Amino acid sequence: MIKSACDEDCRATVRLKIPDASDVAALTNPCKLCAPLGACVAFKGVEGCIPLIHGSQGCATYIRRYLISHFREPVDIASSCFVESATVFGGANLFNTGLDNLISQYRPKMVGICTNCLSETIGEDLRRMLQDYRIEHKKEVLPALVAASTPSYTGTHADGFHIAVRSMLAELSLPGLEKVKGRVNLLPGFVSPGDLDHLKEVITAFGLDPMVLPDYSETLDGGFQEEYSKLPEGGTPVERIKRAPEAEATIQFGRALAREEGERLGGGVWLERSCGVNCYRLGMPIGLRESDEFFHTLSMLSGKPVPARYKSERSRLLDSYVDGHKYLFGKRAVVYGDEDMVIGLASFLAEIGVNPVLCASGGISTHFADSVHAVTRNLGNTFDEPVTAINDVDFDRIFARAEKLKPDLIIGSSKGYKLARDLDIPLIRCGFPIHDRIGAQRILHLGYRGTTALFDIITNALMQVKQDRSPLGYKYI
Amino acid sequence: MMTGLLKERERQIVTKGDGTFDIECSKASLAGSVSQRACVFCGSRVVLYPIVDALHLIHGPAGCAAYTWDIRGTVSSGPELHRMSFTTDLREKDIIFGGADKLYRALSELIELHHPKAAFVYATCIVGVIGDDIESVCRRVEGEKKIPVLPVWSEGFRGSKKDGYRAACDALEKLVGTMEPEKPVHPYSINILGDFNLAGELWILEEYYRRIGINIYARITGDGRVDDIRSCHRAALNVVQCSGSMSHLAETMKEKYGIPFKHVSYFGIEDMSAALYDVASFFNDPVLLEKTAALVKEELEKLMPVLEFYRARLTGRKAVIYVGGAFKAISLIKALRLLGIQTVVVGSQTGRKEDYEIMAELCDYGTVIVDDSNPIELATFARERGADLFIGGVKERPIAHKMGMGFCDHNHERKEPLAGYEGMKNFAAEVYAGMMSPVWRFARRRGEK
Numbered sequence: 001m002i003k004s005a006c007d008e009d010c011r012a013t014v015r016l017k018i019p020d021a022s023d024v025a026a027l028t029n030p031c032k033l034c035a036p037l038g039a040c041v042a043f044k045g046v047e048g049c050i051p052l053i054h055g056s057q058g059c060a061t062y063i064r065r066y067l068i069s070h071f072r073e074p075v076d077i078a079s080s081c082f083v084e085s086a087t088v089f090g091g092a093n094l095f096n097t098g099l100d101n102l103i104s105q106y107r108p109k110m111v112g113i114c115t116n117c118l119s120e121t122i123g124e125d126l127r128r129m130l131q132d133y134r135i136e137h138k139k140e141v142l143p144a145l146v147a148a149s150t151p152s153y154t155g156t157h158a159d160g161f162h163i164a165v166r167s168m169l170a171e172l173s174l175p176g177l178e179k180v181k182g183r184v185n186l187l188p189g190f191v192s193p194g195d196l197d198h199l200k201e202v203i204t205a206f207g208l209d210p211m212v213l214p215d216y217s218e219t220l221d222g223g224f225q226e227e228y229s230k231l232p233e234g235g236t237p238v239e240r241i242k243r244a245p246e247a248e249a250t251i252q253f254g255r256a257l258a259r260e261e262g263e264r265l266g267g268g269v270w271l272e273r274s275c276g277v278n279c280y281r282l283g284m285p286i287g288l289r290e291s292d293e294f295f296h297t298l299s300m301l302s303g304k305p306v307p308a309r310y311k312s313e314r315s316r317l318l319d320s321y322v323d324g325h326k327y328l329f330g331k332r333a334v335v336y337g338d339e340d341m342v343i344g345l346a347s348f349l350a351e352i353g354v355n356p357v358l359c360a361s362g363g364i365s366t367h368f369a370d371s372v373h374a375v376t377r378n379l380g381n382t383f384d385e386p387v388t389a390i391n392d393v394d395f396d397r398i399f400a401r402a403e404k405l406k407p408d409l410i411i412g413s414s415k416g417y418k419l420a421r422d423l424d425i426p427l428i429r430c431g432f433p434i435h436d437r438i439g440a441q442r443i444l445h446l447g448y449r450g451t452t453a454l455f456d457i458i459t460n461a462l463m464q465v466k467q468d469r470s471p472l473g474y475k476y477i
Numbered sequence: 478m479m480t481g482l483l484k485e486r487e488r489q490i491v492t493k494g495d496g497t498f499d500i501e502c503s504k505a506s507l508a509g510s511v512s513q514r515a516c517v518f519c520g521s522r523v524v525l526y527p528i529v530d531a532l533h534l535i536h537g538p539a540g541c542a543a544y545t546w547d548i549r550g551t552v553s554s555g556p557e558l559h560r561m562s563f564t565t566d567l568r569e570k571d572i573i574f575g576g577a578d579k580l581y582r583a584l585s586e587l588i589e590l591h592h593p594k595a596a597f598v599y600a601t602c603i604v605g606v607i608g609d610d611i612e613s614v615c616r617r618v619e620g621e622k623k624i625p626v627l628p629v630w631s632e633g634f635r636g637s638k639k640d641g642y643r644a645a646c647d648a649l650e651k652l653v654g655t656m657e658p659e660k661p662v663h664p665y666s667i668n669i670l671g672d673f674n675l676a677g678e679l680w681i682l683e684e685y686y687r688r689i690g691i692n693i694y695a696r697i698t699g700d701g702r703v704d705d706i707r708s709c710h711r712a713a714l715n716v717v718q719c720s721g722s723m724s725h726l727a728e729t730m731k732e733k734y735g736i737p738f739k740h741v742s743y744f745g746i747e748d749m750s751a752a753l754y755d756v757a758s759f760f761n762d763p764v765l766l767e768k769t770a771a772l773v774k775e776e777l778e779k780l781m782p783v784l785e786f787y788r789a790r791l792t793g794r795k796a797v798i799y800v801g802g803a804f805k806a807i808s809l810i811k812a813l814r815l816l817g818i819q820t821v822v823v824g825s826q827t828g829r830k831e832d833y834e835i836m837a838e839l840c841d842y843g844t845v846i847v848d849d850s851n852p853i854e855l856a857t858f859a860r861e862r863g864a865d866l867f868i869g870g871v872k873e874r875p876i877a878h879k880m881g882m883g884f885c886d887h888n889h890e891r892k893e894p895l896a897g898y899e900g901m902k903n904f905a906a907e908v909y910a911g912m913m914s915p916v917w918r919f920a921r922r923r924g925e926k
Contacts, residue, residue, distance in 0.1 A: 026583035034540025056633035058516025062544035101509030105481035152538040228856035
C-alpha cells in the first residue's frame, strides 16, 4: 500500500521547467494582467478608499474598463496623468495635484496609491513624495495614504494584489497593541465578492471577529441605489487594518505565495514576523480537504466545534460527491487562471475523480507546480495520465497543449471561450475575469457551500454533454 | 447633493445660453480627475486594430496587450489575426538591458508563424523611457521578411488618445502608395476612412454604396486589408467618418496624391442620407443621384413607420450623451431628436472647439456641454438636468444603471449595428429596451413618476 502510493506520487505530476523569460520572445494572448490592476482591486476592499495610479492615464482607464466588465459596478480609479514633461523631470507636481484633486472630489478615508511601469522606471520615490505631501499638508486632516510599488513588468495582477495587501498592513499597522481575544485577520487573496460574504459569515459563526483584507464584498457588488455614490459603501475600515496586530492569528489563503522573504511574501507572514501574529497558511478552501483545513483552523482558533450548519453543509457536499461521482470519474480537465485559484480547483477536481491533466497559469510563483502536485496526489485514483502543472505561460501555449490533450472540460476565466468553442466542450467559468456572462461577482467558489455549487455546475455540464450527444435524448440521466 | 466638481475644470464645462460659448478643450487631463479617457496607445490601437491581416505587436509589459485583446467588436470577412494579442512581455531585466533584441526575436518568430501582410509595432510608455531603437529593428525585420514593418509611436504619456490617432495615421501613411492595384480601379471608387466595422456596420454601408453605383476600394480600417491600404491612393475619393481619428490621413493623401476627401457620418437618418448624397454628387453623374434618391426613399419608407412606434413612446425623455469622439455625439443629438428625445448633457473625450460649437448650436438652452468629463461630473449633471437615458460606453454603463437611467452602449463593444438606416432602427430598439423594461417598475427609473 505504502509502496504504491509512493509510485503514484512519482508519476502523478510531471514538473515542467518554468520557461525563463529569455526563452520566450513573445506572448500571444497573455494569461495575466499587470500588477497595478491587482493593487486597485485590493484597495477597493478598504472602506472609503479610492485607488490612484501614479503614471500615465491609460492604465487607470484600461483597468477600470476591465474591472467594470467583470463586476458590472462603477470602479473609479484615478491617475496622476503623466505627460511628457513629467516623464523627463519627474511627476511630483502631478502627484501632488492628483492627490489634491482626488481628495477634494471624493473626500476619501484612504487613497491607495500604486506605481506602474512608467513611474517605476523613471525612479519615482513614492514614499518620499508622500512624506513631502504630508509635511506640506500637516495642518489638514488627511485621509490615510498608502503606497504600493507595483511595476507592471514584475509579476502579475496577483502579485500586485498581494503587494498592496502587504503594503496596507505594513504602513497602517499600529505598534504595541495588546492581543484581543477572538480577533482574527483573514487575507483571502483575489476571490469573488460572493466568496468574501461567505467567508465572513463562516468566521463569525465561530464567534470570531474577522478583519478581512481586502473586503470588496459590497464595494464591488453593490445594490441599486438610485444615486451614483462616489465611494460605495462597505470595505474594511482603515481603523481595523491599523489594529491588525491585535489579532490572535492570521489566516492567509494561497499556496503559491512565497514562504521566504521577497516580493510575493504574503501580508500574513509579514504580520507574523513584524507583529508576532501567528499566521496559518492555507490553500484556497475549494473542495473537501482544503475546506476542512479552513474549518478546522477556525475551530482550533475559536475553541468551538464546527457549527451545526456547516457540518450539515459538509455532509450534503459529501452526499453530492457520492450522487454525482459516476458522471465524473475519469473525466479530464484543463484548468487555468490565477495560481491559487488553479491550485484550489485542481485539489477539488482530483478528489471528485476528474483528472486535472493540465493546470496552467500566467503567474510566476516557484511554488505553483509543487503545490498542484501536493494537492492532486494520494487519492488512490487510477489515472495513468500525469498532471502537468505549468506557469509563466500565455493562452496560446495553454491552448496548444489543451488541443493535444483533448480534455472533457475546461475550467477558468472567460478567456478560454475560444478553446471551448473550438473543442466543443464546456467551459466552467471561474475566478477572474469573466467578461461574457453576468454574475461573476456572485460566483461562490469557497467552503463546503461554494464547492457544492461548483460541483453541481461541473457535473451538470458533463451530464448535458452526455445528453446532447446522445441520439436518444435521454430524459433521465 | 453631490459636491466635488473641480475648479480647474470649470472652463471645460459650458451651459448653452450662459454668455458666449467659449469652451476649453484639447488639453491634457487633470491629474486626479478620473477622466474617462485612455492614452496615446489606446488611440493608435483602436484605429489600427481592425486591419485583419496585419500583425499587431505591442512592445511593452504584458498589461497593455492583455487589456486590448479582442477588445473591439470589429468584424472581419476573412483573416482574424487582429483578434490575437501579441506582446514582447518586457520584464525587469529587459527594462535594465533593453528590449530591442527581444523585439527582434518576437517579430521574426511571429511573422514566420502567422505570415501577416504587414506588422505594426506599438511603442508603450516604457519603451519611450528605456529608449529601445524600434525603428532600426523594424527596418531590419522588414528587410529580412519582405513585408512592411511599421513602428507606431504610441507611448502612453506622449499626449492623449487623439495623439494616438495621429500616430496611427502616420503609420498608415507610410503604407499608402507602396503598391499598385492589381486590377483597374472602378472610376467611382472610394476609400472608407474611419469606420471600424463594429457589428458589421461597414458591410451595411458597403451595400448602400453598391446600390447607388459606387465601389469601395479600401476599408480603412474596419475589415481592412494591408494590400488595399497600400494601393488605396488610386481611389477617386476619401470618405471620412470619425473625423477625429482619420482626418490626418485624408489630409496627407490629399497633399501627396491629390485625392479629395469628404467628412460624413453614418449615424441617424439625416447624416446617413447626407453622406450618400454628398458622395454621389461628387462624381457628377445624374444616374448616381437618381439611384441615391431612390435608395433614400425606399429605406425611409421602410424605416419611418417603425421609428414612429418608438417616437410615440419615447417623446419627452431626456438624454446624456458621453462618447469618445465628438462626431458621434453630434450625430447622436440628431438621432435622438428623431425619437423625440432631448439631449440635456453632451460631451466627448476628444472633441475640438468647432465640434463643441456645433453641439451647442444643435442643443436647447440649458444643455450642459462638457469636455473630458469624469464620473462625478456626469452623475451630477445627469441628476441636475433630470436625464433618464444615457448613451455611452462600458465605463459609463454602471453610472447610468446605478442612478436608474436607461442605457444604450454606443461604443466598441456593441453587438448590434447602429449605423445606417438599419442601425437607426436598432438604435431606437436599444433605447426603447433600455427605457421600457418592467425592471424599472421595481428599481425606480429616473423620470418615472
